Amino acid sequence: MKRHVMGIDFGSTTAKCVILDMKGNIVADSVAHMGAVSGEGVKAAIRDTLDKAGLEQADMGRTVSTGYGRRMLDEADKNYTEITCHARGAVAMVPGARLVIDIGGxxxxxxxxxxxxxxxxxxxxxxxxAGTGKFLEVLARAVEIDLESLGDTALEAKEKLKISSMCATFAETEVISLLAEGYAKTDVLGAVHAAIAARTLGLVGRVGKNGPVVMTGGVAKNPAAVKYIQDALGMPLHLPHKPQIAGALGAALLGLDDYRKQTAYVISEEEDMAHEDQMAQDKACIPGCRGTPELVVDPAEAKPAPRKGGLKSILSTLQDNL
Amino acid sequence: MDRSDIIARFAEVAQDPLAYAAAWKARTGKQVIGSFPMNFPGELAHAADTLPMILQESDEAITVGHGVLFPFYCGYTRSMVDQAASGKFDVLDAIMFGDHCVQLLGAADAIRMKLTDTRVIFFQLISSMCDPWTQGRSEESFGKLRDELEDFIGAKVSDAALHASIRLFNKNRALIRKLYEMRKAGTAAIRAVEMQHVVKSSMIMDKAEHTDLLQELVASYTDAPAADRNVRLHLSGHFCQAPKPELLNMIESCGVTVVGDDLYHGFRYISTDVPETGDPVAGLARWYMDRNTGVPCPTRVQNNVDWEAYLLDAMREEKADGMIVLMAKFCEPHMYYYPEVKEAFEGAGVPHLLIETEHEGMAMEGLKTRVETFVEIVKRREAA
Structure with a gap:
């Protein structure tokens, strides 16, 4: 019997790959920038993940794909949409999560x-x-700043400005006008992130505000986007350590469910609980707390309800308070 | 003709209704009367020896029509005005307008302004459906329509001719309902787009010609199709225009079998028959009232009828797993009624997905992701 499954997220700007063992532990993962059309990026992500795990494609019991290119992969046995996979991956990373915000390319x-x-x-x-990674890319170009330093620069904003347009092209025009009027880049970028937060809040309004909230996707690595969304929501965001791989992880977990069923693999309750606790401790953090080996409660929330017990009681307290 | 030839013929007419009308006119030398959708009694125009056809939204981009109607009108009304302004309706000898919503009223005025030489026949129907005077007022409206038609053709429309037309239209509707029954029971694999071709062509073609082909089509479904594991869905909405064929095809490509609908270019159009005996105008009025209990319409007011209750009942009968709501952008009656449907479906725990459609087209890849996700939700909930 094969002992591993693979999840591949063939996104618009990056490809992500995750390999799991039969207990659901992440054995290896990789994120690669794409050649969206050529598929070179996705091949690189798959190869890199296999190399890290010391495995070959033939060692995979199941391979599940997701993302916009999910139907284009010969390696995949099955595909699911990125919505199903991000939800599954995010809940695995933050058990008890009730809302997932995913902002991708x-x-x-x-x-x-x-x-x-x-x-x-x-x-x-x-x-x-509007409100996607592409929106940020366009506006980073307009202010002549690297995408990587966009978030840190925006966090230095002092003055509140407003970008009204939700269209990336029109917003770029607004940004250029504000810069021409002499406003600081930091303030203009603050306004760009506030616009993304407003857009995100609009989507939250459509499905209902409920917590705990997890943020996944590449934009979760942008500290200003996280701060502005958090402020707009009035709730803390739980950030997985590797927010970009949530979709690939979800795809791998769906594949694992399927493969376990097919091979009648039974995971012991002890293994399952240990695995879930470890996943939560490894991955779930609030902003500024990446990699801390336990779920940190937002200080504002922690005061009225001091932390008493383990992970589940914290989540329960969090949920009650939200 | 075999089944695929018949469906291809229906599709050809559905895709270019005005070309069919022009060819029919050239062949018969008779007059063509276009009408707005919803509750137009084609039987009257048929009995007056003309070709009644429901005017269809075109696939063409709106161009000159922009100068006549604002972009916040729905796609159907803007397309109607654009076709009128660009000379596409020249084949029509008369147009019959009904006042089913304010946007159709605006479009009627704009078309009247553009087609000054085309006879315009306007009729109003009471929208309050369960008052003691509803039947009488409806009879009055259809009676006036008959008078106007008689004036237009310069001859009387006899009761006998009207009864004959009613029988023919009833036969046509019954045959299409038979197709619906067969699809629901799983004895005929009829794709959503094929059903649309059948119904839409019925709105356009000479009724006798269409009925002959329809009889052959119904008889052609002799072998039960193989069972599939698709999700069974009901399609709801679109009161005036046909959903784009590529949208229907995309939905079914996501592992969906459409087992029922209440679309105007679907079951709504053929749900109800006209009484074949008694005063034919009174019969048409009865038909108008029965249509709203058959398949409720949010433009009509009827205290004892709920569209959402109808939908839930229909889905139970169809054994549908969920529903996709197709809402034409700026369709006010639908927009304002939708919250009732949403609440009822959420209360009943029946999954549904809302898709807003546009004349200008939609980003199909993103829509496909939404439909696939909806299918995954339905499947996983059933498995859980």
Whole structure:
């Protein structure tokens, strides 16, 4: 019997790959920038993950793909949409999560998850790239700044400005006008991130505000986006250590469910609990707390309800308070 | 003709209704009367020896029509005005307008302004459906329509001719309902787009010609199709225009079998028959009232009828797993009623997905992701 499964997220700007063992532990993962059309990026992500794990494609019991290119992969036995996979991956990273905000390269989506961890409702940008990674890319170019330093620069904003347009192209025009009027780059970038937060809040409104909230996707690595969304929501965001791989992880977990069923693999309750606790401790942090080996409660929330016990009681307290 | 030839013929007419009308006119030398959708009694125009056809939204981009109607009108009304302004309706000898919503009223005025030489026949129907005077007022409206038609053709429309037209239209509707029954029971694999071709062509073609082909089509489904594991869905909405064929095809490509609908270019159009005996105008009025209990319409007011209750009942009968709501952008009656449907479906725990459609087209890849996710939700909930 094969002992591993693979999840591949063939996104619009990056490809992500995750390999799991039969207990659901991450053995290896990789993120690669794409050649979206050529598929070179996705091949590189798969190769890199296999190399890290010291495995070959033939060692995979199941391979599941997701993302916009999910139907284009010969390696995949099955594919699911990125909404289903991000929900599954995010809930695995933050057990008890009820809302997933995923902002990727060309789409943004908000997914509400029911108490069984299944997608209850979802909303996604369906008209344009407003509030996505592409929106940030365009505006980073307009202010002549590296995408990587965009978030840190925006955090230095002092004055509140407003970008009204939700269209990336028109917003770029507004940004150029504000710069021409002499406003500081930091303030203009603050306004750009506030616009993304407003757009995200609009999607949250469509599915219902509920917590705990997890943020996944590449934009979760941008500290200003996280701060502005958090402020707009009035709730803390739980950030997985590797927010970009949530979709690939979800795909791998769906594949694992399938493969376990097929091979009648039974995981012991002890292994399962240990695995879930470890995943939560490894991955779930609030902003500024990446990699800390336990779920940190937002200080504002921690005061009225001091932390008493383990992970589940914290989540329960969090949920009650939200 | 075999089944695929018949469906291809229906599709050809559905895709270019005005070309069919022009060819029919050249062949018969008779007059063509276009009408707005919803509750137009084609039987009257048929009995007056003309070709009644429901005017269809075109696939063409709106161009000159922009100068006549604002972009916040729905796609159907803007397309109607654009076709009128660009000379596409020249084949029509008369147009019959009904006042089913304010946007159709605006479009009627704009078309009247553009087609000054085309006879315009306007009729109003009471929208309050369960008052003691509803039947009488409806009879009055259809009676006036008959008078106007008689004036237009310069001859009387006899009761006998009207009864004959009613029988023919009833036969046509019954045959299409038979297709619906067969699809629901799983004895005929009829794709959503094929059903649309059947119904839409019925709105356009000479009714006798269409009925002959329809009889052959119904008889052609002799072998039960193989069972599939698709999700069974009901399609709801679109009161005036046909959903784009590529949208229907995309939905079914996501592991969906459409087992029922209440679309105007679907079951809504053929749900109800006209009584074949008694005063034919009174019969048409009865038909108008029965249509709203058959398949409720949010533009009509009827205290004892709920569209959402109808939908839930229909889905139970169809054994549908969920529903996709197709809402035409700027369709006010639908927009304002939708919250009731949403609440009822959430209360009943029946999954549904709302898709807003546009004349200008939609980003199909993003829509496909939404439909696939919806299918995954339905499947995983059933498995859980």
């Amino acid at each position: 060309q789409d943004s989506k908000v997914i509400s998850v029911d108490s069984n961890g299944l997608v209850a409702q979802f909303a996604m940008n369906d008209r344009c790239a």
